[in-house]
Amino acid sequence: MAEEMKPGEQTASSTGDAQNKLQSSREHARKAAEDLKSAAGAFADEYRGKAEQALGEARGKAEQAWGDARSRVRTFQEDAEQYVRENPTKAVFTALGIGFVLGLIFRR
Numbered sequence: 001m002a003e004e005m006k007p008g009e010q011t012a013s014s015t016g017d018a019q020n021k022l023q024s025s026r027e028h029a030r031k032a033a034e035d036l037k038s039a040a041g042a043f044a045d046e047y048r049g050k051a052e053q054a055l056g057e058a059r060g061k062a063e064q065a066w067g068d069a070r071s072r073v074r075t076f077q078e079d080a081e082q083y084v085r086e087n088p089t090k091a092v093f094t095a096l097g098i099g100f101v102l103g104l105i106f107r108r
Contacts (some may be wrong), residue, residue, distance in 0.1 A: 084091040
C-alpha cells in the first residue's frame with residue numbers, strides 16, 4: 001500500500017516543488033525578456049538603417065537642387081552683365097526709373 005506521509009513531510013515536498021516551479025518560471029521569464037530585447041534591437045537596427053538611407057537620399061536631392069539653383073543664378077547674372085555691356089544707356093535709364101519708383105513707394 002501507499003505509504004502515508006506525515007503532514008510535515010508532505011508540506012516540505014510541496015514547498016520544494018513550488019520552489020522548483022518558481023525557479024523554472026523565473027528562468028523562462030528571463031529567457032523571454034532576453035529574446036524580446038534581441039528582437040527589439042534587431043527591429044531598431046533595421047529602422048535605423050532605413051532612416052539613414054532616407055537621410056542620404058534627401059541629402060543628395062538637396063545638394064542637387066542647391067547646385068541647380070546656383071547654376072541658374074550664375075547664368076542669370078552672366079546674362080544681366082552681358083545685357084548691360086551691350087545696352088549701357090538702356091540699363092542706366094532703367095536703373096534710374098526703378099530707383100525713382102522705389103523712392104516714391106518707400107517715401108509714403
